[in-house]
Amino acid sequence: MRVGLRKMVSSLTSGAMIGALTWALAPGPLAAEPVVAAANATIDADMVRKAGGEIYTFYAERGYRPLWLDGQGQPGPGAQALLELLATASIDGIDPARLDLDALKAAIASAQSRSPADVTRAEILTSNAFVTYVQMLRTTAGDAMTYEHPNLRPQSVPAYHILKDSQNASSLGDYVAQMRWMHPLYATLRGNLTTVESDGSLKKALMSSLARVRGIPNSRRQVVVDVASARLWMYEDGKPVDSMRVVVGKKNTPTPLLAGYIRYAITNPYWNVPSEMVASNIASNVVRRGVGYLRAGGYQVLSDWSANPGIVDPATINWRVAARGGLDLRVRQLPNGGNFMGKAKFEFPNPFGIYLHDTPQKDLMLRSARQFSGGCIRLEDAQRFGRWLMRGDFQTEADRPEVKVNLPAPVPIYITYLTVQAVDGRMALGPDPYGLDLRQVPMTASAPRSGTPPS
Structure with missing residues (x-):
């Protein structure tokens, strides 16, 4: 049943941990998944060979066993989940007509005749549709993020590797339904969007947040900062492992949406x-x-x-x-107890001169709205953040100013802006401090006192 968005929207609490909710709210496992293909079930090798390219390479390597259909020509859970995604591809900013969904549905229906030619055709069309959909999703949907390096963008992946990753999943149905080739925030938000009606400015907020998440690839280790809620998450292998509050830029000195590589820390900074x-x-x-x-x-x-x-x-x-x-x-x-950089800062080259740093003004972290800086990001716990980046010990005490400490390996950071999230299975409308998405009065921070530093 579809319900009105306004009935499902609730306000995000200031401490809501978006990343931690991702896995709790991701689509649950599908029903027990049968073996998609019997051990001796194969598709027509000549037809696959004529299809050519990476599709042929993939199926030849797996002995022409079908991935999506069973030995009786019936679509498995993975194919069913894919059909549901393709039918709602407009949510992703993709024209469903480009995916030729009607032809795919007709081919899958014909495969139930068990004709080897029909089953093979349906299998190939399903793989082609899946590859096309995944590759389209790996574009950035026109979001406003600035990428310091091309490798930080969502990368196009060859068809063979897309199919190989899906084949290696413990459950193809869960892999597709949970869109595990995307950032883990994506499927959670998208899944809730399919259950609500929206219009006007609220629809803009929903679609804008989804498009911004689409611009964040899923990497082994990464930092995600949401400027709207003024919060930071540390991700490992697609899961949030830690989170903290941050202070971000004021509306007139906003923190830009950008991606970079955190490469080093500076302790005892000027x-x-x-x-x-x-x-x-x-x-x-x-x-x-x-x-x-x-x-x-x-x-x-x-x-x-x-x-x-x-x-x-x-x-x-x-x-x-x-x-x-x-x-x-x-x-x-000079470095001292009142230095506005605190005991450490973390640099990632970018055209805006933005970085993360410690702060002596810990009281600001208790505010529900934390837009006080001149654009840089102040950390609730720089010591803890540094230990995670360094994969171990991180000493901030130094006998001289500006001690540079290189990370064991650069860590990607993505600074985004999400005004809508999924909380407890419902759409939650969060603050919009810069007024980018909503017509309503945004939630903004009031200055704590005059003379607050802008960084």
């Missing part, structure tokens, strides 16, 4: 104050309180942005001009 913050905050405070403000906060004025700048006497600076934005000054904060 905080290089952004130029706009020097004018709006640092310089104005010096005008009001004198250069003692800089000493008390552990700030230094530097000569330039080179790797080895000189230190400038702040008494030589016209701070009133600087407060009006008339000077381009480099100011950094």
Whole structure:
């Protein structure tokens, strides 16, 4: 039964763990799956050979045993699950007509005649439809994510490997129904979309969140940050293994949607104050309180942005001009207990200069809406995050500033924006702090106090 979306929508709580829900809410196992093909059941080798290409290679390697149909020409659970997905492919942003679903249904119906030619034709068409569908899903659906490297994008996979992965699944029916070639968030959200009616701005939110997840491939280890709910997850082998709260960018300084590789950490870091913050905050405070403000906060004025700048006497600076934005000054904060970078930061090259870092302002993590930064991502527990990245010990204490610690291997990070999730089997409408998806008033954070750093 289809139900109205508004009856099924509930608000996400601030601590809702999207990743942890993924597996709990993923489509459950199908009924006990019979052996798809009897040991001696085969399809017509000559017809498969004429089909050629990777389809031929795949079936020849498995002795021409059918994958989708049983020895009586009946579709197995995998084929049934595939037909359901193809019938609702418009949810994925795919025109079902491109999948030739009617021809596939007719071929499967004809296969019940048990004619070797009909069974073979249905088997080949089912494999072709599955490969086409999977390959279409591996495009990014036009989402706005910026990828630092092409390898971070969902990758096109050859037909042979797509079929081989499905063959190796313990249950073909579950593999297809749960769309295990996609990110684990995808099937959960998609499955709930098929049970609701939607319109207007709510439909836009649903489809936008699904398209954004579609732009995240499923990799062995990865970090996913949802800006909308201000939360981070650590994934291993398709499962969330840890999660924490984060602080993300304000609406006027939003955290961009991007993907990169976390390559190293810096312990005992400096905080290089952004130029706009020097004018709006640092310089104005010096005008009001004198250069003692800089000493008390552990700030230094530097000569330039080179790797080895000189230190400038702040008494030589016209701070009133600087407060009006008339000077381009480099100011950094020394590592100390109040340093706005905390004890560590984690770098991943990107055109926006975004990174993750520790923070001394732990109280902000208790807020339900956590959009306070200038775009960078502040971590609830940088030490725990570092241990996961390093696969073991992570020491943040150092006897000198800016100690670089390389990761054992780069870890992909995907920063996305999800305003709709599946919670307890229902659609849950979460906050939309940047107003990207909904017409209603977005849930946004109020500034905790003046002078909060933007990073």
